[in-house]
Amino acid sequence: MAVGRRIALVTGASSGIGAEFARQLAGRGYDLILHGRRLDRLAALAAELSAAHGIAAEPLAADLAVEAGIAAVAARISALPELGLLVNNAGFGIGRGFAEADVAGQAEMLAVHMLAPMRLSHAALPAMLARRAGGIINVASLAAFMALPGNVNYCATKAYLLTFSQALAGEVGRRGVKVQALCPGFTVTEFHARPAQGGVGPDRAPRWLWGSVSAVVAASLRAFDRGQVVCVPGAVNRMIAAVARTGLVNRLAPGVLYRLES
Numbered sequence: 001m002a003v004g005r006r007i008a009l010v011t012g013a014s015s016g017i018g019a020e021f022a023r024q025l026a027g028r029g030y031d032l033i034l035h036g037r038r039l040d041r042l043a044a045l046a047a048e049l050s051a052a053h054g055i056a057a058e059p060l061a062a063d064l065a066v067e068a069g070i071a072a073v074a075a076r077i078s079a080l081p082e083l084g085l086l087v088n089n090a091g092f093g094i095g096r097g098f099a100e101a102d103v104a105g106q107a108e109m110l111a112v113h114m115l116a117p118m119r120l121s122h123a124a125l126p127a128m129l130a131r132r133a134g135g136i137i138n139v140a141s142l143a144a145f146m147a148l149p150g151n152v153n154y155c156a157t158k159a160y161l162l163t164f165s166q167a168l169a170g171e172v173g174r175r176g177v178k179v180q181a182l183c184p185g186f187t188v189t190e191f192h193a194r195p196a197q198g199g200v201g202p203d204r205a206p207r208w209l210w211g212s213v214s215a216v217v218a219a220s221l222r223a224f225d226r227g228q229v230v231c232v233p234g235a236v237n238r239m240i241a242a243v244a245r246t247g248l249v250n251r252l253a254p255g256v257l258y259r260l261e262s
């Protein structure tokens with residue numbers, strides 16, 4: 001990665017929302033570090049985007065559920081000449097209730113959704129603050145506004161990301177660094193091809209609830225440009241978030257979800 005070029009690092013860039021961030025940022029002229037665990041996918045995307053946009057792109061394989069993986073990505077960030085944008089996007093779901101699901105998998109979720117974004121942000125900020133430039137996008141979820149049975153740690157970790165982003169934006173915004181919590185609703189990605197891990201097949205939710213990765217990422221980058229701290233893409237999702245903020249969804253969810261299951 002060359003000095004003087006804008007560089008973005010995207011975690012979870014091997015599919016879905018992360019791969020789309022890589023595509024749209026390449027279109028904006030960023031050099032890219034593409035993180036994930038599936039190195040073959042990352043290498044193919046890096047080659048495609050370098051050829052299409054004349055940018056530099058390199059894959060970076062690391063498991064963010066383990067300390068060594070988080071440390072490796074943090075070290076790569078610290079070694080960069082300058083990082084323009086960090087996108088903390090890697091994430092996954094768990095398709096079972098808290099008491100039934102394997103506790104090790106839930107601890108991994110806490111590492112990927114909370115510990116990794118916190119550590120990577122901490123690694124990225126000193127150089128951004130010194131330059132009074134750059135920013136961080138944390139991919140949370142509409143679930144951050146809710147407390148849903150069956151998604152206990154998913155909602156809790158995404159709520160952490162939302163609050164973390166809002167508080168951090170308050171700290172570093174006046175020092176020239178932008179922070180955004182991106183809170184998408186249902187988005188068509190590989191996440192939902194894995195019902196056993198909490199994915200919702202498109203047939204299990206009405207068509208009008210679904211958004212595309214291109215619309216989600218375009219909304220995020222537009223909001224980032226104007227310094228908006230919380231981005232909920234789509235009018236329907238903004239309405240859902242507004243209702244959820246009243247607490248109504250949390251009061252109704254246990255009855256509704258358990259009735260649907262029985």
Ligand SMILES: NC(=O)c1ccc[n+]([C@@H]2O[C@H](COP(=O)([O-])OP(=O)(O)OC[C@H]3O[C@@H](n4cnc5c(N)ncnc54)[C@H](OP(=O)(O)O)[C@@H]3O)[C@@H](O)[C@H]2O)c1
Nearest residue numbers: 012014016017036037038064090091141186187189190191
């Ligand atoms: N799709 C939705 O409806 C939706 C809605 C709201 C929020 N989100 C959030 O959006 C983000 C992206 O999800 P997506 O929908 O694009 O799903 P996806 O297509 O399954 O992509 C998930 C990405 O996260 C990476 N990842 C997962 N576990 C990892 C680990 N332990 N270490 C490193 N990387 C890991 C995956 O890479 P590898 O498999 O190569 O490691 C993959 O690139 C997630 O944080 C998700 O919670 C999604």
